[in-house]
Amino acid sequence: MAQLQLEQIRKSFINGETEEEVLKGVDLALEKGEVTALVGASGSGKSTLLTIAAGLQPLTSGKVIFENQNLAELRAEQVRAIRARHFGFVFQSSHLVPFLTVREQLSKMMDIAGMKSTKHEQEAQIHRILDQVGMTHRLNAYPSSLSGGEKQRVAVARAIIHNPKVLFADEPTASLDSKRSKDTMALIQNVTKSLDMTTLTVTHDEEMLVYADRVVTMKDGQAESVESVGRFS
Amino acid sequence: MLDSSLKAEGIKVGDELSSPLFEGTFKVIDFVDNKTFNHSPVALISQETFEEMFRTDEWQLLYLPDTTETISSLQSFSKKEFLSTIPSYQAEQMTLNMIVWFLVVISGMLFAIFFYMMNVQKIGMYGILKALGIRTSDLFKMMWSQMAMITIIALLISTAISQVFQYVAPDSMPYHLTLTTTLQLSLVFAVVGFIGSTLSGFQIKKIDPLQAIQQGEA
Numbered sequence: 001m002a003q004l005q006l007e008q009i010r011k012s013f014i015n016g017e018t019e020e021e022v023l024k025g026v027d028l029a030l031e032k033g034e035v036t037a038l039v040g041a042s043g044s045g046k047s048t049l050l051t052i053a054a055g056l057q058p059l060t061s062g063k064v065i066f067e068n069q070n071l072a073e074l075r076a077e078q079v080r081a082i083r084a085r086h087f088g089f090v091f092q093s094s095h096l097v098p099f100l101t102v103r104e105q106l107s108k109m110m111d112i113a114g115m116k117s118t119k120h121e122q123e124a125q126i127h128r129i130l131d132q133v134g135m136t137h138r139l140n141a142y143p144s145s146l147s148g149g150e151k152q153r154v155a156v157a158r159a160i161i162h163n164p165k166v167l168f169a170d171e172p173t174a175s176l177d178s179k180r181s182k183d184t185m186a187l188i189q190n191v192t193k194s195l196d197m198t199t200l201t202v203t204h205d206e207e208m209l210v211y212a213d214r215v216v217t218m219k220d221g222q223a224e225s226v227e228s229v230g231r232f233s
Numbered sequence: 234m235l236d237s238s239l240k241a242e243g244i245k246v247g248d249e250l251s252s253p254l255f256e257g258t259f260k261v262i263d264f265v266d267n268k269t270f271n272h273s274p275v276a277l278i279s280q281e282t283f284e285e286m287f288r289t290d291e292w293q294l295l296y297l298p299d300t301t302e303t304i305s306s307l308q309s310f311s312k313k314e315f316l317s318t319i320p321s322y323q324a325e326q327m328t329l330n331m332i333v334w335f336l337v338v339i340s341g342m343l344f345a346i347f348f349y350m351m352n353v354q355k356i357g358m359y360g361i362l363k364a365l366g367i368r369t370s371d372l373f374k375m376m377w378s379q380m381a382m383i384t385i386i387a388l389l390i391s392t393a394i395s396q397v398f399q400y401v402a403p404d405s406m407p408y409h410l411t412l413t414t415t416l417q418l419s420l421v422f423a424v425v426g427f428i429g430s431t432l433s434g435f436q437i438k439k440i441d442p443l444q445a446i447q448q449g450e451a
Contacts, residue, residue: 087366
């Protein structure tokens with residue numbers, strides 16, 4: 001059974017008097033320990049698909065199955081609770097809270113996820129994850145003193161601090177240079193494997209596809225092709 | 234006995250003062266605080282000296298604290314009624330009260346707008362936290378705790394400044410901020426701050442996490 005199963009996802013927007021269908025029945029199964037990359041031209045529906053899969057916007061029809069529950073049928077509060085506990089997010093910008101240190105960013109995320117842990121356990125988890133993303137030395141730094149690449153590493157740490165089952169990364173390398181982009185994608189690939197998560201990422205950069213296990217090409221609101229990493233590596 | 238504001242004129246205990254209405258002299262034996270009439274310092278003299286000065290044994294005014302006793306040939310007033318008979322007292326009080334309340338309303342509005350803007354400016358960040366899964370009730374708690382912390386610090390500083398001013402202001406200045414007034418105004422500001430931050434909370438409640446994600450760096 002896939003960790004996250006998307007079935008016949010359709011999404012329409014009302015634009016004035018016309019209805020525009022952005023997703024036209026997309027099927028996708030995301031497996032544990034795999035990085036799936038969504039690629040395609042602007043307007044092909046890849047970001048819309050990611051946000052629907054993450055429970056960040058409603059769908060017009062179809063099913064988003066996570067742990068035998070269809071997110072489309074749950075109340076907003078139930079979806080929020082799933083998002084907080086089981087999903088992790090990395091965005092195009094790091095979106096770190098400007099007045100919190102790296103440690104506090106991670107600690108806050110653990111609170112949001114409702115993790116019941118002692119101060120000692122929390123501290124140990126923060127150190128373990130920061131070690132994994134190579135940011136232990138910036139534990140008490142504020143976002144303003146971090147470089148773009150460091151911010152994105154902290155964003156990845158925040159996304160995985162609560163041991164989520166699914167990681168959503170919406171163009172995580174868009175604001176980084178080539179080297180930092182590769183570092184960030186390698187990091188996402190690495191944590192996906194080591195934590196046995198499922199990762200769904202959107203990217204425009206074909207160079208980043210080597211870090212994906214599967215590549216889904218979106219075109220005109222449909223998954224045109226699904227290919228394994230062999231073709232890209 | 235003289236009102237203590239006359240000390241600033243160089244008058245000391247033991248000085249002798251004269252009056253065209255009195256042949257003898259008055260010896261200053263002590264000073265008393267807050268004894269003024271129409272913002273002018275009052276001199277307290279004996280009944281006998283008063284009768285000699287004004288050539289009358291009829292009293293013009295008799296102040297009896299804590300009593301409702303009436304005296305024949307004298308009209309009686311309550312303290313409030315008496316104060317209202319003083320020329321321009323009511324007009325002056327009304328003007329002062331209007332100034333005070335106008336300032337309270339203006340600063341209250343600024344206080345509320347400050348908290349509103351402080352939170353609205355952070356709408357993007359709150360949207361991201363909502364995307365990550367934070368409860369809206371937790372966002373409200375965050376806003377209220379920030380508001381409470383800033384309000385307490387602001388009130389402590391302003392109370393300290395007003396008390397220091399009261400201490401250094403000249404005695405002749407009619408400025409007296411009581412503890413009750415301080416507490417009442419503090420409560421008004423706390424309520425106004427709470428309203429300001431809660432109103433911004435309703436804006437934050439409505440924010441779409443997707444919009445925040447698409448707006449770039451929080």
